[in-house]
Amino acid sequence: DPTDPTQNPLNPKGLKPCCACPETKSARDECFLHAGTEADEKCKELVQSHLACMRGLGFQV
Template sequence: MSWWKFGKAAEPAAVPEPEKPKKKICCACPDTKRLRDECIATNGEENAYCQALIEAHKACLRMEGFNV
């Protein structure tokens, strides 16, 4: 089979670029960041509740387009 289609060469499909974050990471997800920071300051990073807040903040950052 020929790579010619109706007299024109087939063009490769455009590969969409990953969407870049619109904010700086320090300014993204202020609500989850505040809760996470307060929990770590009062209870320590190893606290189970703080661990859940850390994961929630990471999930929020991923939704904003950051690779964390």
């Protein structure tokens, strides 16, 4: 369980996926809201940054 700090030292605060990486999540979401049909290409780096942050906390995404 990646939210259990005793099982996952990468996530010592026990954050759930919905609350993890708020900075990268917000930037990704804003990009998708404003990029329209080109969102997949325009937001690619932001998506990758968010995935890297989530993986850094031990989430398998």
